[in-house]
Amino acid sequence: MFDTYTAHNWRNLLLALAILARCLDDFSAISTYRLSLARFLASELSFFNRYYKLLALNYEILEFKPFLFSSDFAGEERKAHLWKTREPFRSGTHRLFLRLVLNGSCQVVDEEKIVPDSISLESSFGHLIKELLHKHSNQNISVDILIYGPEEVLELEVGEDDSFDATGHFPILLGYDESGRALYCARDKFSGDRNVFFRGIVGVADGSSSGIFMKYPRKKRNSKKFGVLVLRFDPSDVVAHNANNVEGALDPTGPLHWRRLWPLEDPSLQSLTTGDQYNRIKSIHLSVDECMRKASRQPNSLNKHEDVTFNKDKPGASETGYDTSRELEITNPLQDANNETRGEALRKTEESQGYSNAEELNGCIRGEMHDVQLDGEGMSCIQSETITVMTEPKEGMVDEKIKSLEAKIHRLEEELTASRAELEEIRR
Incomplete structure (x- = not known):
């Protein structure tokens, strides 16, 4: 099975598409059964993602004739394989983006999985909150959330000698900068040995050839190799989330959009998510609120x-x-x-x-x-004789911290087990 979660892997299907194109081009050379099979496979490929569909429907740009199945056949296949209607945000393992917005412009972004966890003031997002409050304490600051499933997006690679061109894609909109320019979600890709590590989330504009990726605390690097998240399917090919019609949707990209989390939580979040997902969102809301209060209390x-x-x-x-x-x-x-x-x-x-x-x-x-x-x-x-101001943490505080860390390790182990099961399912 091809990895359909990465946009650049469409190249792996070029040979298969060439064979199918030849079969569909020469009706006399193959049996009726093989012709039907070629048509079926061509239709199946077109539903993997929008890039496969573009190859299948416009194959002449690669010096092959387009697929020649009838519109009736294509329509029937479309009905059979169109994604089923589902409740928004409720299928599969979902992830989320958090963004800090200052006076309408997107400042920083963080990515979290929906797992039972919380954000502390010492986490990367907590550092972002602290720094933003210190510099803009009297300005309009808010936190938004975007929930998405890994099956809904692909990653479009931008190489060291390339620049990001949004033409023909549906990049995930993060928000806008101070000048009103649209920013899209990009992941840093750092290659080391045989592995690839994601080391940050940043907003890049159309035409960007690099991104400044932050690794907290207070480290950054300029990367000319990054991946931009784009929609996997054409919005017209997917049953739109009913959530799009619910008041409060912000900065949509097809079926995906942002909703306000802090200071006032969007009341529709509870009805648009499962109980476990909403509990996670509520935990994040409380954590963000606590971070804001602690940061505002610290000496400014x-x-x-x-x-x-x-x-x-x-x-x-x-x-x-x-x-x-x-x-x-x-x-x-x-x-x-x-x-x-x-x-x-x-x-x-x-x-x-x-x-x-x-x-x-x-x-x-x-x-x-x-x-x-x-x-x-x-x-x-x-400076004079030392008088100890800082006291040792009480025994109860230490025990509580140990229990908290043990619980976090347990949650991470459960997440690892679930991820392995998901990986095995994808491989099958």
């Missing part, structure tokens, strides 16, 4: 004291453009509970008295500088 020194820019010419700028020489450190999440009161008191004092140095404030919160004195210029920290 990036806005108050330091102008974090993307200017690589600044001294100490890293390869991502962040000024790492002056960037403040974030405390360990396990210590947040023990230090929330102390940190809040320090922040209130900062607001009323003013701080002479943002690094000193951060040091006080971390416990690296401890004695505080007031002078005519305001509040400052001086």
Whole structure:
């Protein structure tokens, strides 16, 4: 069985299509049975995906005559093999995209499988939330979700010497940039030895020859080899999701579209998904909400004291453009509970008295500088005898963390088992 999930594999069928074309071209040279079989196989190939269909129906572009079955025959085959009507989002193993939208423009994208899990502030998406809030705390930020099945999309490879051309394809729309230009979903493809690794999701515009892929924390690389996700079938050949007719659909690509997840969840999500899928979505919503609240509570020194820019010419700028020489450190999440009161008191004092140095404030919160004195210029920290501010995590917190990690390992093992079963099913 050919891998129909990768668009470039249509080339593997060229020889088979050539044989079928010759059979259908010379009626006198083959039996009625072989002619019928050739017609059936040609029709079957056309339903693997839209690219096979284009080859079958327009084979003359490859110096062969087109398939010559009658319109009645094609119509009957279409009825027999058209995908059955199904409830939206409810068949197979589904995945999802999350996007952060700032004032209407798509900023960042992350991909997750629908499995029982949550997003922490220390995850890649949590880092994105934290950075976006630090730079745009008073602006309109929202989180959207797109649910899709692996059988609904293909990956169109863009090589090192090529650029992405959307002509003739249905690329998955991620959103728009600040200038209103459409951005499409692309995966980074890093080749090493015999394996290919996906190392990020990014939006690329029509005509792009490369993409900047982020690997958190704060690393990026420019890749000239990536894959753009496109629809596997023509929208006219698939029974459209009823969800398209439900109010709230955003930025559609054929039957696939986005829906609002945060701050106010689209109420139709529950009716459009299964119970397990909605529980996963609800878990993500709660996790995103928690990340937003934690990020907003942390000292926003990036806005108050330091102008974090993307200017690589600044001294100490890293390869991502962040000024790492002056960037403040974030405390360990396990210590947040023990230090929330102390940190809040320090922040209130900062607001009323003013701080002479943002690094000193951060040091006080971390416990690296401890004695505080007031002078005519305001509040400052001086280094003196060490007084431990950070306490060891309580035993109950450690036990809870261990249980959480064990549960996560168990879920990953279940997911691995399910993926192996799905792979075996595809191979059969």
